[in-house]
Amino acid sequence: MPVTSPAGSSTASVGPSFAADRPLPEGVRDLLFADAAAVRGMAAALRALWGTWSYRELILPTFEYADTLATDVGAQIDAELYRFFDRQGRTLALRPDMTLPTARVVGTRLYDQPMPLRLCYVGSVFRHERPRAGRQHEFIQAGIELIGAPGHAADAEAIALAVASLRALGLPEFRITIGHVGFFHGLSAALALPDRLAGWLRLAVDRRSEAELADLLGQAGTVAATARRALLQLPRLTGPDAVLKEAEELCLNGAMASAVADLQSLSGLLEAYGVAGAVNYDLAEVRDLDYYTGITFEGFAPGLGVSLISGGRYDELIGHFGPEQPAVGWALTLDQVLVARELQGVRQPEPVPDVLLSVTGHPEGLAWASQARARGLRVEVDLAGLKPEDLWRSAQTRGIRRAVWPDGADRLLVREPEGERQAASDAWEEFATWLR
Amino acid sequence: MAPLTIALPKGRLAEAGLACLARAGYALPANGDIGRRLVLDSPDGRLRLVMAKPSDVPVFVEYGAADLGIAGLDVVREAERDLYEPARLPFGHCRLVLAGRQGREERPLRLERSPKVATKFPHLTEAFFRRRGLAPEIIVMSGSVELAPQIGLADLIVDLVQTGTTLRENGLTELHVVLESQAVLVANRASYRLRAVEVREFIDAVVAAG
Numbered sequence: 001m002p003v004t005s006p007a008g009s010s011t012a013s014v015g016p017s018f019a020a021d022r023p024l025p026e027g028v029r030d031l032l033f034a035d036a037a038a039v040r041g042m043a044a045a046l047r048a049l050w051g052t053w054s055y056r057e058l059i060l061p062t063f064e065y066a067d068t069l070a071t072d073v074g075a076q077i078d079a080e081l082y083r084f085f086d087r088q089g090r091t092l093a094l095r096p097d098m099t100l101p102t103a104r105v106v107g108t109r110l111y112d113q114p115m116p117l118r119l120c121y122v123g124s125v126f127r128h129e130r131p132r133a134g135r136q137h138e139f140i141q142a143g144i145e146l147i148g149a150p151g152h153a154a155d156a157e158a159i160a161l162a163v164a165s166l167r168a169l170g171l172p173e174f175r176i177t178i179g180h181v182g183f184f185h186g187l188s189a190a191l192a193l194p195d196r197l198a199g200w201l202r203l204a205v206d207r208r209s210e211a212e213l214a215d216l217l218g219q220a221g222t223v224a225a226t227a228r229r230a231l232l233q234l235p236r237l238t239g240p241d242a243v244l245k246e247a248e249e250l251c252l253n254g255a256m257a258s259a260v261a262d263l264q265s266l267s268g269l270l271e272a273y274g275v276a277g278a279v280n281y282d283l284a285e286v287r288d289l290d291y292y293t294g295i296t297f298e299g300f301a302p303g304l305g306v307s308l309i310s311g312g313r314y315d316e317l318i319g320h321f322g323p324e325q326p327a328v329g330w331a332l333t334l335d336q337v338l339v340a341r342e343l344q345g346v347r348q349p350e351p352v353p354d355v356l357l358s359v360t361g362h363p364e365g366l367a368w369a370s371q372a373r374a375r376g377l378r379v380e381v382d383l384a385g386l387k388p389e390d391l392w393r394s395a396q397t398r399g400i401r402r403a404v405w406p407d408g409a410d411r412l413l414v415r416e417p418e419g420e421r422q423a424a425s426d427a428w429e430e431f432a433t434w435l436r
Numbered sequence: 437m438a439p440l441t442i443a444l445p446k447g448r449l450a451e452a453g454l455a456c457l458a459r460a461g462y463a464l465p466a467n468g469d470i471g472r473r474l475v476l477d478s479p480d481g482r483l484r485l486v487m488a489k490p491s492d493v494p495v496f497v498e499y500g501a502a503d504l505g506i507a508g509l510d511v512v513r514e515a516e517r518d519l520y521e522p523a524r525l526p527f528g529h530c531r532l533v534l535a536g537r538q539g540r541e542e543r544p545l546r547l548e549r550s551p552k553v554a555t556k557f558p559h560l561t562e563a564f565f566r567r568r569g570l571a572p573e574i575i576v577m578s579g580s581v582e583l584a585p586q587i588g589l590a591d592l593i594v595d596l597v598q599t600g601t602t603l604r605e606n607g608l609t610e611l612h613v614v615l616e617s618q619a620v621l622v623a624n625r626a627s628y629r630l631r632a633v634e635v636r637e638f639i640d641a642v643v644a645a646g
Contacts, residue, residue: 130516134499177629208628211524211620235522239632282629300626305500306518307625 027128027137038341038348039140039334042169043122046142049168053161055120055144060101062124066093069100071320080127082137094126099317099329102145107321115148115325122334134306134336143311143331147318150326152262155295155313156269158328162309163275166299169337172344174301176278176309177238179285180263181292183247186255187234190227193220205286208235227252237283241267241276247283259283266295288312297330301340308336353380354434355402356395360385362406368425375428376435388415402434439483440627440634443497443505445490449619452527453506457483459645460638494519494622503627504638510596510617514557520623523643528619532557534564534612535603536592537585545611546570548591554584555594557614564594564614582606 024030031039047057063084070078070093082094095101098121110117122142129135144161146154159176166174184205193201197216204212213231217223223231230250237243237250244264251257263281270276285296287310294313301308311330318325341347354377359365369379380400382391388405392415395403403415412425423430444453458464463480470476476485486502493507494515510532512521534553545551546568554575555561565572575590582602584590594614597603603610621642628635 175630208520208522208623209524210522212521236636238629239636280629280632300630302626302630303500305498305624305626 029136029138034348034350035338037351038338041348042334042337043142045168045170046122046165047120049164050120050144050161053118053157053164055118055161058102058105058119058121060095060098060105060121060123063092063094064101064104066091068104069093069095071100071317077127080129082126082128095123096127097125098123098141098143098331099145099314102329103318103327104321106145106147106325106327107318107323111322111325116154117147118144119147120144134304134339136335139336140334141331142334143329145327145329147327147329148325149328150315152265152269154326154328155262155266156273158311158330159266159270159279159295159297160273160275162297162299162311162330162332163273163278165332166278166309166337169332169341170346171301171337171341172346174278174299174308174340175280176297176299177280177282177285178263178266178295178297179282180259180295181286181289181312182255182259182262182294183283184234184286184289186251186253186257186259187227187230189255190252191220191223191231193223202286202289205234205284208284210235224252226250230256234284238281240280243281243283262295291317295328299332301337301344303343304336304340306336308333308340350399351378352399352436353378354400354436355379355404356382356391356398356400358382358386358388358391358403358405360405364409365404365406368406368412371428372431375432377431378436388413391415437634439477439481440504440631440638441484441486441502442638443486443488443493443502443507445493445505445507445511446487447490449490449506449508449528450487453525453619456506456525456527456642456645457485460641461645462641491515497622497624500624500626503624503631503635505622506619507622508617509620510557510560510615512620512622513615514560516559518625520625520628521620522623522628522639523621525619525621525642526646528617530596530598530617531613532560532594532615532617533597533603533610534592534594534614535582535597535608535610538607538609540591540609540611551592552590553592553594554581554590556581557594560614561594564612582608 066081066083069081077096081096083091086092102119102121106117124138125141126138128137146158162176188201197220200216204216210232217228217231230252233250237247244260244267247260251260270279291314292312293315296312298307299309309330309332313328315326318327357365357369357379359381369381372379386394392403401416404412407413407422410425412423414421414423444450454464462483463478465476465478474487486496488496490507490511493505494512494517496502497505497519498517506525508528548570550571550573552573552575553561554577556577558574558576561572561574581593581595584593585608586606600610621639623635
């Protein structure tokens with residue numbers, strides 16, 4: 001196996017160091033040291049937080065029968081499934097999200113457990129998407145599902161936990177935008193457009209295109225003036241909770257009014273949770289309209305053009321796998337959070353040992369290494385038999401702050417930027433300050 | 437407060453786009469700078485202008501490198517990017533049309549086996565034919581599409597037309613309108629929410645300026 005020499009001996013050929021003969025499939029990638037540490041660190045921070053909110057983790061299978069995963073999720077995800085066959089020729093698929101396997105587990109195994117169930121997960125998901133900003137085909141989702149609880153209290157808990165989670169991930173600035181599918185459904189009903197225009201209506205709202213909405217009304221024939229006004233205002237119903245007041249005045253039927261009332265109650269609870277400053281509202285949110293049944297939300301961070309978290313209420317999914325249960329949940333994409341943090345100046349340092357230790361001729365140094373590691377110090381033992389000067393040079397080029405070698409039975413020689421000195425090999429109080 | 441970043445298309449729409457911003461009350465960089473530099477800050481500090489190749493505008497805006505952008509609807513729809521299109525702007529009008537050699541229109545398109553079509557707009561062209569149940573063979577070109585029928589490369593073309601003069605000069609005639617295009621304002625989905633107030637102000641100012 002070819003190995004790069006640690007001294008970085010610069011051979012003339014650069015070819016083998018960036019070989020083109022081992023291609024990687026489109027949509028997957030390796031995460032190296034600092035990135036891996038960042039992703040694992042974020043997952044650990046989330047698990048610790050979720051534990052304090054009484055959420056329990058599920059480890060879910062990476063693939064299942066395609067029929068299970070294609071359940072009622074709309075043509076979009078269905079078209080993006082990675083499918084393959086098992087040995088009997090049955091169709092399997094890689095999980096496109098974690099909510100579907102979670103819903104299967106709840107519907108088939110946990111249906112008689114005391115509700116609500118508070119569940120969480122972290123894992124890779126797989127979607128064969130056309131290239132989109134910042135998306136790989138494999139990406140890491142972390143999320144929660146709150147199952148068996150209808151109503152604002154559950155919605156508010158899910159959103160407050162989303163805000164707490166993004167904060168726990170060390171993301172300084174972000175905003176979560178909350179919508180409600182009932183508002184658009186109610187408006188569609190009030191407009192009563194012919195079927196041929198319904199798809200266009202949704203597309204035009206999704207693009208926030210006032211011009212297209214006007215064109216559409218032009219083709220729709222007679223539409224009540226109040227409905228016309230509500231539709232043309234829809235792209236503007238985004239912003240702080242004041243837009244709920246504006247939305248209230250545009251309501252044309254019970255569905256719209258109850259959606260706005262839901263959001264107003266939710267807004268009050270989010271105030272109590274202390275997260276009102278991190279959210280705003282958008283009544284024109286029409287993504288995944290067939291999947292969600294109540295509130296929906298997406299989270300954005302400055303500089304990252306795409307959303308990094310999304311979720312909502314989906315009361316109809318679990319019924320496909322077992323007894324019906326109301327449910328609300330969300331998933332965030334750790335890969336996106338990593339980029340968003342970097343855009344805001346949060347960088348994961350490269351993992352570097354605290355100490356480079358030579359044991360050449362001093363095997364007793366290995367015992368010291370064990371004790372130091374037990375105290376959390378990151379100790380790398382030199383295996384190349386480097387002489388003291390070379391050991392220090394190697395430490396410096398790699399950003400390791402100290403080189404150490406045993407000096408007799410109970411003393412160490414310590415080389416630091418300030419110079420070389422001796423230390424008792426049991427000076428653990430001092431060594432504790434070496435921890436980064 | 438950081439300026440809003442606006443991606444503007446170089447070329448056909450550049451002048452009208454800049455004039456539109458000026459009418460909307462934004463101070464523009466000195467004339468000498470425009471065209472020479474690719475990133476310009478407006479003297480009032482409210483806007484940062486990025487001069488981009490037209491087809492790059494939707495990309496800049498989708499990724500959030502620009503908060504908003506001006507581009508032709510033809511370019512925006514061809515790019516199939518995840519964008520908001522909050523306003524149409526009253527300039528840059530043109531048509532994306534299907535054209536063929538003069539005299540050709542007597543044979544209905546729907547009887548073609550697999551029409552050969554040259555275009556710079558492969559996605560829109562594919563969708564246009566597929567919607568009608570036809571399987572086109574698309575030849576993607578990057579310039580002088582109207583040449584293709586003359587040299588036997590393709591039977592048909594899909595290309596932008598303003599007056600139709602170029603088509604006529606090349607012995608071509610318009611068969612169908614694929615898309616009525618004009619300049620549109622596009623917005624990044626994150627900016628639309630994170631900077632909702634400023635973005636809305638900008639949209640309203642530009643629309644009011646007409």
